Amino acid sequence: MRKLTEGKLVVATHNAGKLREISALLAPHGVDVVSAAALGFDEPEETEDTFAGNARIKAHFAAKKSGLPALSDDSGIMVDALDGAPGVYTADWAETPDGRDFPMAMSKVWSKLEDMGAKEPRSASFNCTLCLAWPDGHDELFEGKVDGRLVWPIRGSHGFGYDPMFLPNGESETFGEMSPEKKHGMSHRAAAFSELVDGCFD
Numbered sequence: 264m265r266k267l268t269e270g271k272l273v274v275a276t277h278n279a280g281k282l283r284e285i286s287a288l289l290a291p292h293g294v295d296v297v298s299a300a301a302l303g304f305d306e307p308e309e310t311e312d313t314f315a316g317n318a319r320i321k322a323h324f325a326a327k328k329s330g331l332p333a334l335s336d337d338s339g340i341m342v343d344a345l346d347g348a349p350g351v352y353t354a355d356w357a358e359t360p361d362g363r364d365f366p367m368a369m370s371k372v373w374s375k376l377e378d379m380g381a382k383e384p385r386s387a388s389f390n391c392t393l394c395l396a397w398p399d400g401h402d403e404l405f406e407g408k409v410d411g412r413l414v415w416p417i418r419g420s421h422g423f424g425y426d427p428m429f430l431p432n433g434e435s436e437t438f439g440e441m442s443p444e445k446k447h448g449m450s451h452r453a454a455a456f457s458e459l460v461d462g463c464f465d
């Protein structure tokens with residue numbers, strides 16, 4: 264596996280919540296981080312139907328454009344009773360003409376479960392695929408997942424996206440109620456990061 268050597272790393276995301284988490288997860292490793300959004304890069308279209316496919320699109324786009332290694336994150340929530348939806352379309356479910364509306368998206372997920380009479384526990388998982396790509400076209404992929412269930416009404420104002428409706432197994436706080444440190448100890452993103460750190464950092 265290729266190692267990440269000293270120097271700048273582009274974080275290929277336009278999501279401020281993700282950037283905050285990724286920066287915190289990278290902080291102990293002394294990496295100099297700049298985001299694709301801060302560099303003024305466009306968001307490439309996420310045309311694949313897998314997390315890995317879309318993670319590769321985002322990382323390669325930023326690596327080519329910057330001439331630096333780039334790290335992307337493609338993630339989403341998969342609800343068992345919805346056959347894994349919204350999955351790779353998790354961000355799309357929140358899309359409105361005026362931008363993303365996550366309370367609306369969470370309520371859409373919950374209404375579908377109500378309408379179909381889905382039984383408790385309404386199990387779901389958060390999934391994350393990280394792609395580290397270099398300007399020469401090489402890449403490495405890492406995956407992480409956390410299992411839990413959905414709750415209603417939503418709880419907590421920490422985190423981002425669908426965090427307030429996700430209760431990880433064995434916990435009493437949703438991701439929206441947890442401190443960032445606690446979420447970093449158990450999240451799908453943290454799990455993928457630990458693979459990345461093992462593989463690519465000395």
Ligand SMILES: O=P(O)(O)OP(=O)(O)OP(=O)(O)OC[C@H]1O[C@@H](n2cnc3c(O)ncnc32)[C@H](O)[C@@H]1O
Nearest residue numbers: 275276277278336337338339353354423424425426
């Ligand atoms: O593609 P980039 O620019 O990285 O940012 P994005 O927000 O579009 O990210 P994705 O395409 O990977 O879509 C992931 C969706 O899943 C949601 N999501 C991912 N990880 C999450 C987490 O830890 N907590 C809550 N929601 C999360 C997030 O809000 C997005 O709507």
Ligand SMILES: [Mg+2]
Nearest residue numbers: 306309337354
């Ligand atoms: Mg996206």
